[in-house]
Amino acid sequence: MDIDHPLALLxxxxxxxFMKRHWQKKPLLVRRAIEGxxxxxxxxxxLALASKEGVESRAIVRDGERWRVKHxxxxxxxxxxxxxxDWTLLVQGVDLHHPAAHDVLSRFRFVPDARLDDVMISWASDGGGVxxxxxxxxxxxLQAQGRRRWRIGRQRDLSLRDGVPLKILANFEPEEEYVLEPGDMLYLPPRWAHDGVAEGECQTWSIGFRxxxxxxxxxELLQRVADEAAEETSPLYRDPAQEAVESPAAIPPRLQAFARDAVAAALKDAPLLDRALGEALTEPKSNVWFESSRVPxxxxxxxxxxKTRMxxxxxxxxxxxxxxxxxGRDASLMRRLADRRRLDARELAAxxxxxxxxxxxxxxxxWLHETGESHG
Known part of the structure; x- marks a missing residue:
């Protein structure tokens, strides 16, 4: 992606x-972010997706001041x-199940993949919201169907309403208000308060970030480092100078030092920590699975x-x-595959x-598919 090319999306x-001016700083409203x-x-x-095991979904219903949530x-x-x-259906991770949602998520790869999470779709009846x-x-x-009215604000008071099965702000103070129609999009940094209410039947796609x-x-990193250490042959604790003790329940200072040194040595291993981080960031979610296939x-x-995180x-x-x-050359090829999500026959031949x-x-x-196979 050319990061210096102006985008209608932004x-x-x-x-x-955009990253310098808005990312984690201030909102951005874009009319016709995706034309048509x-x-x-x-x-x-x-509804079909929400009926499946392994697809995270919620239904939120409002009756006056009362809210109900079902999973x-x-x-x-x-x-x-x-x-x-006044009700809403939320379906998480739609990009894992529908090519069009995956394609929309891919438009946002000017942000590192390590931060990209998923596309959640919110379908709402008139008056619906969370x-x-x-x-x-x-x-x-991103508004995908109908209209939704958004009120947003830099909320100072983050206290929540009691006795509600949702994290609803007790004293919401909106500063701006917009009505989004299909193709319009609103970016919000973390902790910007917002309230979206459907005006008639509507559908909103939320592109979220980890x-x-x-x-x-x-x-997560310590667990992976510990697993790595368990697989290695490492020195055993030895105490040939240990004396007889009158207080057997006291932990020996020499053993405490041995433990501190072991942990410190593991944490000084920068390549090990980097590897643990990469493995953690690409670990598929628990509801993701792959089907093996024959390869030509x-x-x-x-x-x-x-569904592959690379x-x-x-x-x-x-x-x-x-x-x-x-x-070497293979490293460049693999990085290209990770960045572009594809390789052609000429590249594979190299x-x-x-x-x-x-x-x-x-x-x-x-995890990959030969060109021409279904991949979404």
Whole structure:
């Protein structure tokens, strides 16, 4: 992607300018961000997705000041009628199940893949919404059907209403108001309060971003580092100078020092931590699975499956929670595959036998697909 090319998606801003001026700083309203955009998923398609195991979905119903939340999968009878006011169906991760949603998500790859999360689709009847709230992550709100009225504000008071099964702000203070129509889009940085209410039947696509908490990231990395250390042959604790003790329950200072040194040594291993991070960032969600397939004798080209998470750093290529050392021409090829999500026959021909064998194994696992196969 040319990050210096103006995009209608960003209101004529280049990706470079958008990231500098708006990203995590201030909202941006874009009229006709995607000219002529109309949702390719009807309400029936969303209901079908929400009925599946492994697809995260919620139904939110408002009765006056009372809110009810139900979690899927849903049968058709478990949801209110489309004609009933004030209810919303939320379907998460639609980009994993529908090519059009995956294509929309791909438009936002001027942000690192490590931050991209998913496309959530909100279908709402007239008056439907989830109440005034704020998110701890960036979000682009793309209108796909009908109209939705958004009120937004830099909320100072983040206290929440009591006794409500949603995180609804107790004292919402909107500063601006917009009505979005199909193709319009609103970007909101983290913690910008917003309240969207459907005006008639409507559908909104939320392009969300991952923002791991530091504690969560530390826990994940330490677990992976610990797993790595367990597989290695490492020195055992020895204490030939240990004396007899009168207080056997006291932990020996020498053992405490041994433990501190072991942890410090692991944390000083920057390549190990980098590898653990890449594996963590590409780990598929628990509801994602792949179907193995037969691969033709000669690959004409490959496409990365929509569900595959593939990234790279200066030493490694990461695919779906696993890592490979990469160097030389093959490293450039693998990084190109991760960045462009495809390779053609000419590019594959330039790969080493080992790299082609690895790509073939990924195809057999369903992580990649030979050109011409279904991949979304």
């Amino acid at each position: 209101g004529g801003l280049t990706p470079r300018r 955009f109309a949702s390719p998923l009807a309400r029936a398609d969303l 899927g999968p849903f049968s058709a009878r478990a949801l209110p009628a489309a004609s009933r006011r 109440g005034p709230h704020f998110d701890s992550y960036d979000v682009f709100l 923002a791991p908490a530091r504690g969560e990231l530390v826990r 004798a000669r690959l004409r080209g490959v496409l990365v499956d929509a 990234m790279h750093d200066s030493r490694h290529v990461f695919v779906n929670g696993e890592s490979w050392r990469a160097s 790969a080493s036998d080992a790299a082609r064998a690895l790509i073939r194994a990924w195809c057999e696992a369903g």
